[in-house]
Amino acid sequence: MTITPEPTTTTATPLPAWFRHDRFGMFVHWGLYALPARHEWVMNEERIPTDQYEKYARYFEPDLYDPRAWARSAREAGAKYIVLTAKHHEGFCLWDSALTDYTSVHTPAGRDLVREFVNAVREEGLRVGFYYSLLDWHHPDFTIDGHHPRRDDSTEEIEALNAGRDMSRYREYLHGQVRELLTNYGQVDYLFFDFSYENDHHQPVWGAKGASDWGSEELMAMARELQPGIVINDRLDIPGDVVTPEQYQPDRPMEVNGREVAWEACQTINGSWGYFRDNSNNKSADLLVRMLVDGVSKNGNLLLNVGPTGRGNLDPVAVRTLSEIGDWMTLHSRSIYGAGASAFQAPADTRYTQRGNRLYLHLFAWPFEHIHLPGLAGKVEYAQMLNDASELTFREIAPDLQAFNTGMGGQPAGTLTLTLPVVRPNVAVPVI
Numbered sequence: 094m095t096i097t098p099e100p101t102t103t104t105a106t107p108l109p110a111w112f113r114h115d116r117f118g119m120f121v122h123w124g125l126y127a128l129p130a131r132h133e134w135v136m137n138e139e140r141i142p143t144d145q146y147e148k149y150a151r152y153f154e155p156d157l158y159d160p161r162a163w164a165r166s167a168r169e170a171g172a173k174y175i176v177l178t179a180k181h182h183e184g185f186c187l188w189d190s191a192l193t194d195y196t197s198v199h200t201p202a203g204r205d206l207v208r209e210f211v212n213a214v215r216e217e218g219l220r221v222g223f224y225y226s227l228l229d230w231h232h233p234d235f236t237i238d239g240h241h242p243r244r245d246d247s248t249e250e251i252e253a254l255n256a257g258r259d260m261s262r263y264r265e266y267l268h269g270q271v272r273e274l275l276t277n278y279g280q281v282d283y284l285f286f287d288f289s290y291e292n293d294h295h296q297p298v299w300g301a302k303g304a305s306d307w308g309s310e311e312l313m314a315m316a317r318e319l320q321p322g323i324v325i326n327d328r329l330d331i332p333g334d335v336v337t338p339e340q341y342q343p344d345r346p347m348e349v350n351g352r353e354v355a356w357e358a359c360q361t362i363n364g365s366w367g368y369f370r371d372n373s374n375n376k377s378a379d380l381l382v383r384m385l386v387d388g389v390s391k392n393g394n395l396l397l398n399v400g401p402t403g404r405g406n407l408d409p410v411a412v413r414t415l416s417e418i419g420d421w422m423t424l425h426s427r428s429i430y431g432a433g434a435s436a437f438q439a440p441a442d443t444r445y446t447q448r449g450n451r452l453y454l455h456l457f458a459w460p461f462e463h464i465h466l467p468g469l470a471g472k473v474e475y476a477q478m479l480n481d482a483s484e485l486t487f488r489e490i491a492p493d494l495q496a497f498n499t500g501m502g503g504q505p506a507g508t509l510t511l512t513l514p515v516v517r518p519n520v521a522v523p524v525i
């Protein structure tokens with residue numbers, strides 16, 4: 094007997110409306126790497142053996158952990174969802190997993206930190222996301238590969254080690270842990286897996302792992318069964334719901350196989366995801382706002398990262414940056430939430446976002462008094478500044494008129510010219 098195969102569950106499901114609408118989320122990278130405080134890849138970069146790295150677990154005592162404060166900072170910045178690293182590549186788990194002792198419960202913290210996180214996030218009215226690392230540099234069955242801290246051991250040592258390692262056992266562990274996270278913590282809105290490297294042609298790595306190592310089809314099906322409506326990212330080496338460029342701003346709406354897809358850029362404040370004490374390469378709130386706007390102008394989201402310290406609090410730079418973004422969002426979030434790309438072509442140093450029939454012009458450089466907007470003549474009923482609703486007057490060269498005949502000088506037919514305040518208002522972005 095032949096049967097029609099069941100439709101695969103891994104084709105992207107319709108994306109829940111909140112994801113595109115909300116546009117802005119906060120990423121939280123927190124784990125043992127907050128203690129060395131020199132990048133979350135420190136175990137790998139410094140080839141730290143497992144038994145030495147475990148020392149950080151003995152000193153993990155986050156007495157200032159207050160996820161309500163994280164969530165409040167996120168909400169006040171305008172973020173609508175928070176994604177927490179339940180487990181990063183180091184393998185340490187922030188929840189009470191029955192499948193390992195390498196968890197926050199078995200540290201001086203002595204408790205399930207994910208539980209407190211989800212409660213706090215929901216109390217602040219935000220959506221809950223989990224990051225789960227597919228790589229695991231602590232698990233005894235995860236085979237040594239070119240991304241593993243022991244990658245520089247001799248070939249003989251690596252072969253001997255890998256002979257005793259069994260990826261099918263690791264796969265069971267991975268599926269079991271994801272099952273725990275999606276079963277024991279109520280509604281989970283977003284799952285960010287990280288990452289596959291089998292088909293990474295930019296950076297070929299020996300022993301690279303992908304969909305067959307993770308059991309990606311099965312994993313995704315399980316996640317959707319446990320949490321209908323969950324958004325799943327694209328790093329399982331099979332198609333997901335959202336494409337996730339990392340520390341990279343796409344130059345146009347993203348496409349996969351010629352079809353536009355939802356995307357979310359994840360970005361750091363200072364180049365490191367985990368807390369990095371000696372790094373002061375901080376992006377300004379102004380730059381981060383422009384990155385958010387740039388993304389929305391191309392139908393993308395921004396997932397902005399913070400890396401809390403080993404004591405559990407956000408560092409002052411993160412707090413200040415989020416607060417400044419919040420100042421801008423208070424006045425301008427109408428151009429972000431529910432907005433996306435416009436069909437109009439924005440002039441140099443500007444971006445358009447559009448929500449329904451509202452077109453928002455974001456000026457990345459403040460011109461002198463006038464900005465010329467090709468193609469908008471005859472299309473605009475009213476123009477105003479967004480920050481204070483003050484009217485902006487404008488002149489138009491009708492599309493059917495010859496250029497050079499209006500006194501404005503040199504603008505092509507169809508151009509609308511706005512008259513701006515000479516001095517840029519404090520946090521202003523004009524709207525037309």
Ligand code: H79
Pocket residue numbers: 122133134138287288339359366
């Ligand atoms: O969790 C964050 C990163 O740790 C993880 N994904 C985000 C969300 C990630 N970053 N990079 N990668 C995964 C791919 C690997 C990049 C590498 Fe490297 C380049 C590994 C070694 C060189 C970056 C630079 C990490 C260590 C040095």
